[in-house]
Amino acid sequence: MTDRHPLVIAIDGPASSGKSSVGAAVAARLGYRFLDTGLLYRAVTWLALQRAIDPADGPAVAALVAEVDLVPDDRGRLTRVFVDGREVATEIQTAAVERRVPEVARQPVVRAALLPRQRAYAEGGGIVLAGRDIGTVVLPAADRKIWLDASTEARAARRARERGHAPGSPAAERILADLRRRDATDTGRAAAPARPAPDASIVVTDSLDFEQTVEAVLAIVHAAAPAGEGSR
Numbered sequence: 001m002t003d004r005h006p007l008v009i010a011i012d013g014p015a016s017s018g019k020s021s022v023g024a025a026v027a028a029r030l031g032y033r034f035l036d037t038g039l040l041y042r043a044v045t046w047l048a049l050q051r052a053i054d055p056a057d058g059p060a061v062a063a064l065v066a067e068v069d070l071v072p073d074d075r076g077r078l079t080r081v082f083v084d085g086r087e088v089a090t091e092i093q094t095a096a097v098e099r100r101v102p103e104v105a106r107q108p109v110v111r112a113a114l115l116p117r118q119r120a121y122a123e124g125g126g127i128v129l130a131g132r133d134i135g136t137v138v139l140p141a142a143d144r145k146i147w148l149d150a151s152t153e154a155r156a157a158r159r160a161r162e163r164g165h166a167p168g169s170p171a172a173e174r175i176l177a178d179l180r181r182r183d184a185t186d187t188g189r190a191a192a193p194a195r196p197a198p199d200a201s202i203v204v205t206d207s208l209d210f211e212q213t214v215e216a217v218l219a220i221v222h223a224a225a226p227a228g229e230g231s232r
């Protein structure tokens, strides 16, 4: 199947729903490329902060998009983020960037600047893209659309564990509060709000481990019906 018609697979969902790790694993199993579109928003935000540009100044931030580049790693995943010639993989994952990125992402002019980039990566298919609006706005004709979801508490707990914070600790509570705030901005914005496409398959991961989630997504990918024709 995948050889004859390399698919475009959209995996959207809220923060820390597992889109990136699950998406990367699904792409690896299929021999597809992988793009986590959040990296683009993070990189542009990081650069704005570096240059003391107000993240809410849409046109000024949109002008920075041209300076962001994603380079494939040795497994074809577009995970290497270069900004102004410098690799910034670690810098863009900080809480400081995370707090400001929704402000950048709600600017229509910034989203418009990033749109052709994301579409260009998807040309020719054979790619998994993770984001918030891939199935609704970036690639509404994607062959498969998956919305990965989990309760805010489960997602925050997952993130706290990854960062080595004890459940209920002040650091874990801060992660939960930050996640709530980011979700509210991402889902409440007027431009391309984070939401499942009407024809997306919803995968709720609260009671699934990583491997079970990958299997659930692969089952949707391998289903005969394309998005919108009964894959739900």
Ligand code: C5P
Residues within 6 Å of the ligand: 015, 016, 037, 038, 039, 041, 042, 101, 102, 103, 105, 130, 131, 132, 133, 134, 182, 186
């Ligand atoms: O997925 P990740 O947490 O890395 O995304 C960081 C932020 O980038 C999100 O909170 C959201 O504001 C923005 N984003 C977006 N649309 C996408 C991907 C990310 O608005 N397709």
